């Protein structure tokens with residue numbers, strides 16, 4: 159065990175039971191023409207975290223610790239896309255529509271892929287998920303149990319949607335959860351700030367928050 163400087167109090171890192179989970183660092187959320195922009199968002203804000211996510215991933219790889227990646231996406235026949243999700247709002251392009259990077263949020267399409275700088279390497283688990291949370295309708299829970307993981311370090315986009323949803327799912331399943339501030343982003347900076355605040359409020363009701371360098375110092 160080694161303590162990482164964190165809020166609301168130090169995070170007791172267990173190298174034998176920790177994994178990094180990188181949420182949805184996909185072109186669809188970070189590049190013009192994808193799902194994020196179709197919802198009316200300025201995607202440049204979230205694309206800016208790529209160098210810090212890369213440093214975090216490399217810190218885990220260098221320490222020989224597991225890295226897990228998730229992708230929000232649906233099957234080409236849309237059988238895992240409920241109408242309540244497909245029809246939400248008034249986006250320019252809906253999930254499954256053809257866009258400049260292929261069909262929006264569909265498995266295997268160019269826009270659905272993870273950005274090259276933070277892409278999985280051989281042997282890393284990749285979870286395709288139809289929901290915002292990574293536990294719903296995926297094998298993630300069974301995979302974590304099989305690997306003996308009980309602590310998750312979080313990065314990715316967007317802080318208040320897929321990252322927070324997955325962190326809450328994990329917290330309820332008994333995982334100790336730590337989110338790295340510089341390695342997550344929202345299209346709305348005040349939503350990111352509020353999410354970090356609510357995670358660490360009430361004695362860490364959802365988990366812990368930490369700075370990237372404070373984690374990397376303990377990992378190295």
Ligand code: TIU
Nearest residue numbers: 182230315316319320321
């Ligand atoms: N729209 C938004 O902020 N996020 C998503 O739809 N998905 C993820 O957060 N990955």
